[in-house]
Amino acid sequence: MCLGIPALVLDVNEDENWALVDSNGAVFKVHLHILDEEVKKGDYVMVHAGFAIGKIEKEDAKMRLEMLREIIYYGR
Numbered sequence: 001m002c003l004g005i006p007a008l009v010l011d012v013n014e015d016e017n018w019a020l021v022d023s024n025g026a027v028f029k030v031h032l033h034i035l036d037e038e039v040k041k042g043d044y045v046m047v048h049a050g051f052a053i054g055k056i057e058k059e060d061a062k063m064r065l066e067m068l069r070e071i072i073y074y075g076r
Contacts, residue, residue: 004046004053005068006061009039019052021045024065 007021007030017032019039030052032039037055039045044061045052056064 004048006064009043
């Protein structure tokens, strides 16, 4: 099963083509190599296996993060 996780872009390193992102309080770097659109601070991206695989709208990201929180909460 593959799972994409929404994340907020905190910073972008254009020289090395990666972004620092925050997903539900976890901050980490993701590669931007497979995106064909510009990513900037404040954007939301879908992350899978260390790669940003697409930009998503803020409201969509918030809805998906809330769904993940519910899955984690009810899975206990």
